[in-house]
Amino acid sequence: MPSWELTDLQGHPVRSADFEGKVVLLDFWATWCPPCRKEIPGFIELQERYGEAGLVVVGVSLDEGGAAVVAPFVSKEGINYPVVMGDSTIVEAFGGIASIPTTFVINRDGQIVERHVGYVSQNRFEKSIKSLL
Secondary structure: OOOOEEEEOOOOEEEHHHHOOOEEEEEEEOOOOHHHHHHHHHHHHHHHHHHHHOEEEEEEEOOOOOHHHHHHHHHHHOOOOOEEEOOHHHHHHOOOOOOOOEEEEEOOOOOEEEEEEOOOOHHHHHHHHHHHO
């Protein structure tokens, strides 16, 4: 996984190094994106089900309105995983994000093992995650 540092919705730094040794589902999304919103309940359930086993879902918001737009949405939806505010640096680090949602599955060694563009079902992500935990 490329090295990155972004801020969470409270302005605190979050770094890729914080997730070393974890299976990471890194999701580029935005509040205004219908397929992104459709994936969120599945991500919440996956985090609940597999968090203790070493999964971390990380939402990288590409909303232009910043945390002021994203924080109320995260609260309303009950998102239980870290959400950070994305920027052009992380988009470039992951090879450019042409459309959202774009989601990366990253193994415990920090290697990107899958890249998905567009909506993907919870079941599909669950199969990938279970094989890596």
